[in-house]
Structures are given as structure tokens and as C-alpha cells.
Amino acid sequence: MTILAPALVAALLATASAPQVRILNRRVERNQVLATALRSAGLDGVQTDRVVGALQGVFDFRKSRVGDQLRLVLRDGELEHLDYRQSPVDEWQVRRDGERYVASKREIEVETQVSRVELEVQSSLYDAALTAGEDPTIAMALADVFAWDIDFYVDVRKGDHVRCLVEKVLSKGRLLRYGEVLAAEYRGESVGTKRVFRWQLPDGEWSYFQEDGTSARKAFLKSPLKFAHVTSRFGMRFHPVLEYLKAHQGVDYAAAVGTPVWSVADGTVTVAGNTGAGGNTVCVRHRNGFETCYLHLSSYGAGVRSGSRIAQKQIIGYSGNTGRTTGPHLHFAMKRNGAFVNPLNQRFPRNEPVPPTLLARFREAVNPIAASLDTPSLATVTRPGH
Numbered sequence: 001m002t003i004l005a006p007a008l009v010a011a012l013l014a015t016a017s018a019p020q021v022r023i024l025n026r027r028v029e030r031n032q033v034l035a036t037a038l039r040s041a042g043l044d045g046v047q048t049d050r051v052v053g054a055l056q057g058v059f060d061f062r063k064s065r066v067g068d069q070l071r072l073v074l075r076d077g078e079l080e081h082l083d084y085r086q087s088p089v090d091e092w093q094v095r096r097d098g099e100r101y102v103a104s105k106r107e108i109e110v111e112t113q114v115s116r117v118e119l120e121v122q123s124s125l126y127d128a129a130l131t132a133g134e135d136p137t138i139a140m141a142l143a144d145v146f147a148w149d150i151d152f153y154v155d156v157r158k159g160d161h162v163r164c165l166v167e168k169v170l171s172k173g174r175l176l177r178y179g180e181v182l183a184a185e186y187r188g189e190s191v192g193t194k195r196v197f198r199w200q201l202p203d204g205e206w207s208y209f210q211e212d213g214t215s216a217r218k219a220f221l222k223s224p225l226k227f228a229h230v231t232s233r234f235g236m237r238f239h240p241v242l243e244y245l246k247a248h249q250g251v252d253y254a255a256a257v258g259t260p261v262w263s264v265a266d267g268t269v270t271v272a273g274n275t276g277a278g279g280n281t282v283c284v285r286h287r288n289g290f291e292t293c294y295l296h297l298s299s300y301g302a303g304v305r306s307g308s309r310i311a312q313k314q315i316i317g318y319s320g321n322t323g324r325t326t327g328p329h330l331h332f333a334m335k336r337n338g339a340f341v342n343p344l345n346q347r348f349p350r351n352e353p354v355p356p357t358l359l360a361r362f363r364e365a366v367n368p369i370a371a372s373l374d375t376p377s378l379a380t381v382t383r384p385g386h
């Protein structure tokens with residue numbers, strides 16, 4: 001007969017009764033909802049129902065998306081804890097409390113910091129952002145702010161210089177997203193120097209103005225292509241070619257299929273359909289006798305149909321290769337009072353400037369911002385909340 005030492009007996013007993021803890025990381029797959037994702041992670045129907053029931057009050061299940069992350073902690077096959085994560089700021093947790101489960105949304109602390117960002121273009125604005133250690137979405141934000149003066153597919157040159165003051169929304173020091181661009185300067189070989197400042201008008205509306213109080217905005221945008229990071233089978237880099245062809249009566253932009261096309265001005269859709277040689281076409285009638293047309297689209301923007309009201313910068317479709325083409329491109333045409341005009345030659349007036357009576361107030365607000373824009377050493381400002 002073997003006699004086990006008491007210490008060994010205790011150790012064996014402890015091993016036998018030690019709960020088995022498993023941690024599973026899963027994602028919501030295509031054609032799955034949260035419940036099916038939980039079942040496929042091994043939860044039985046009863047537990048799944050309890051978890052879903054607990055979440056009902058704090059989570060809107062219609063917002064469940066493919067790719068949402070699940071982290072399950074199972075103890076002896078029973079769910080102990082679930083983290084359900086959609087984004088760094090949208091996270092829910094479910095924990096076991098006896099026989100039931102309790103769910104809550106996790107409070108994530110975010111803070112907004114104003115940062116000065118400086119970019120030097122070598123190949124593209126997108127790459128310049130990456131080189132500077134920024135998220136490339138900063139390029140989109142900047143293109144949006146300068147959209148009335150700069151065509152970011154066409155006007156950007158090697159050596160162009162950009163600097164801006166931009167809000168960064170952070171969580172534990174990590175960038176979640178950019179907030180507003182407070183001020184920005186673009187110095188370019190082709191476009192010269194443009195400086196814009198965000199300022200709130202007395203009616204509460206925020207807008208962008210140049211340093212002298214003139215508006216950064218115009219009735220028409222510089223480009224019919226919204227600057228975007230486009231991945232397509234043609235590769236991610238753009239080789240923009242634009243050509244005004246008189247016989248053709250429009251401008252051709254070589255653009256990867258799927259590049260977002262936005263309306264250059266407010267207006268009403270007059271055509272949204274296939275026009276044969278023009279392929280999928282959208283035409284928009286604007287004020288003062290102007291009309292713009294966008295041809296060879298791969299698809300239409302949401303809610304774009306004949307008669308619909310369109311706002312400047314609204315996506316009317318995505319560039320493509322439909323109709324009679326020799327390659328993917330956007331054909332952009334502009335008419336004034338029924339006759340074709342060259343959109344590249346049009347000079348559109350700026351929107352209303354800062355009212356003269358408010359110029360002093362405007363300068364007072366903008367001067368320190370301009371100083372921060374020009375001086376790298378000025379410290380960043382951090383404030384809580386978003």
C-alpha cells in the first residue's frame with residue numbers, strides 16, 4: 001500500500017477541483033448575429049438566451065456588425081464573462097451574477113487634444129501622412145477643408161508643404177479619430193499658399209475663412225472627385241490624368257473604379273440612369289444656369305434619382321468604366337445656359353465673408369491660432385471629452 005504524503009494529496013485534490021478556464025476570441029461572421037456567434041463559440045441555448053436577454057436593455061442588436069469582436073471567459077464550460085467590442089469606444093460587457101447575467105456598456109474615457117501636424121509631400125498626401133506618423137485619414141480631412149481651392153488628385157506636387165492644427169480624439173493616448181481641423185495651410189507649387197481657419201458665425205454655423213475674413217467656400221468645388229483612399233484592382237496609387245477635350249466637351253479624370261464622385265454644387269438631379277455611350281450618368285442642375293454631368297459611373301450614390309435635391313459634397317456615385325470608354329475614368333461636363341463650358345476655366349465667387357462688423361472679433365480669435373500654426377514649439381492643448 002502506498003502512502004501519499006499529505007502535501008501531495010492536497011496538491012492532487014486541488015488539481016482535480018481546479019476550475020478549467022478557457023478564453024475564446026471570436027468575431028461575428030457573415031450571416032451571423034450575436035446569438036449564433038455565441039452558439040458557435042460553444043454556449044448552449046439556455047446560456048445564449050440569458051446573455052442576449054441581459055444585453056437587450058443596453059445594446060441595440062440592429063447595430064451588430066460583421067467583424068465585431070467577442071471575448072469569452074468560460075469556467076467549466078459556463079460563461080463567466082463576455083466582452084463585446086465594436087470599436088475602441090463602443091464596448092459592452094456581460095458578467096455572471098449567480099444564475100443570471102448582467103450587461104453594461106463600458107465607459108471609455110476619451111480626451112480631445114489639439115495637435116499641430118506638418119506634412120511634406122514626396123509622392124502623395126496619403127503617403128506624406130503615413131511618413132509623418134499620422135493616420136492617413138488626416139489627408140481626407142485636409143482635402144475636405146481645401147475642397148473649394150485645391151483638387152487633391154491633380155494639384156499636388158512633390159515638395160508641397162501642409163501644416164494644420166487638428167483635434168485628435170484619444171483614448172489612453174491612442175488616436176481614435178481626428179476631430180475638427182481648426183486651421184490649415186497648404187503651400188504648393190501649383191496652388192500657391194492657401195490658409196483657412198475654422199470660425200463660428202453669430203448664427204451658430206461653423207465655417208472656414210481665409211485670414212483676411214473672406215470665405216474659404218465657393219458655390220462650386222474644385223474637383224468632382226472626392227479625395228479618398230481607394231483600393232481597387234488597379235492598385236491604391238493614383239495617376240490622375242485630366243484633359244479637357246473640346247470635341248468631347250468635358251474633362252476626363254483617370255480614376256480607379258470606385259472613387260467617390262461628389263456633386264460640385266447644390267442642385268437638383270435631372271438625370272440618373274444609363275445614357276448609352278455615357279454609361280451610368282448623373283446630371284445635376286444648379287443655380288445661375290449651371291448644370292454638371294458625371295459619366296461612366298460604376299454605381300450611384302444613396303438616394304440619387306431624378307428630381308432629388310443634392311447638396312454640395314454629397315456623393316452622387318462612384319467612378320467606373322460603363323458606356324463607351326477605353327479605360328476607367330470619370331467624364332465631367334459643365335454647361336452654362338445650355339452650352340458646354342470648360343469647368344477648369346470657370347472662376348466661381350466665394351461665399352459671404354465675415355461681416356465687417358465682426359472682423360475685429362474674427363481677428364482676435366484667429367490670430368493666436370495662426371501663431372500656433374506657424375510655430376512648431378507651441379504646446380498642444382488637451383481637454384477631456386469629445
Ligand SMILES: [Zn+2]
Nearest residue numbers: 248251252331
Ligand atoms: Zn470623356
